[in-house]
Amino acid sequence: MLKKERKSSIKADKRETELARFDQMADAWWDPQGAFKHVLKFNAARLKVIEQFIEQHFTARENNAAGQPSAQPLAGLRILDIGCGGGLLSEALAQLGAEVTGIDGSEVSLQVAKAHAAKTRVPVNYQHMLAEELLAQQLAPFDVVLNTEVIEHVEDQQGLIDTCCGLCKPDGLLILATLNRTVKSWLFGIVGAEYVLRLLPKGTHDWRYFVKPGEISTMLSPHHFSVNQVRGLSFNPFNKRWRETDDVQVNYLLSARMQESS
Secondary structure (H helix, E strand, O other), rough: OOHHHHHHHHHHHHHHHHHHHHHHHHHHHHOOOOOOOOHHHHHHHHHHHHHHHHHHHHHOOOOOOOOOOOOOOOOOEEEOOOOOOOOHHHHHHOOOOOEEEEHHHHHHHHHHHHHHHHHHHOEEEEEEEOOHHHHHHOOEEEEEEEEEEHHHOOOOOOHHHHHHHHHHEEEEEEEEEEEEHHHHHHHHHHHHHHHHHHOOOOOOOHHHHHHHHHHHHHHHHHOEEEEEEEEEEEEEOOOOEEEEEEEOOOEEEEEEEEEEOO
């Protein structure tokens, strides 16, 4: 009995230690003045574009019955955030009223996301799994499927797009964010971001896996999805700010929806 109690106590202590570690990581990850401050600024910029994409697609949800802007404009929408990481987008979208599921292959990232959500009491359903595993469960599809800064790290890019389309409702919206494969993206997205400004660790990206918007359109075509909007994000190295732009030569966001049958 004593051995069992001792083992149980050791396991409990280890769990408490792990939870404390993830709490500390969450504090660092979400600290606007910390090591991830540039990631947080980038996230704020892309969140604005994503919210615009969603509200424009689901126009009936933009305003309440009185015709006034809603405090929770995404209420009633089921959103899937594929590769949610530390939960930066998942939690923000949940605060806007959406029912959000965040999935990621990294258990550490999910523990960070869960630790922060527990502190803010924002309800997000975090699951440690890959998108194809979720698709295999044959659950009800989502109103919005997000795939941000993931596809440029994936070998089977067509397979990822296939899975995203399979998880999205026929009248839903698919949103992707990635880097364009251009000379400018090599200069700014890799040389500038990783070696000059040190915004990202060296080796974060491989330019060969960057994806042109036209290539995503081709990958969407077998599922009868078509590109709806494409918007760029530009970084100002002087004021360290991100802004929405028409220039999609480096970072861009793309929304797609299923084509209406004629």
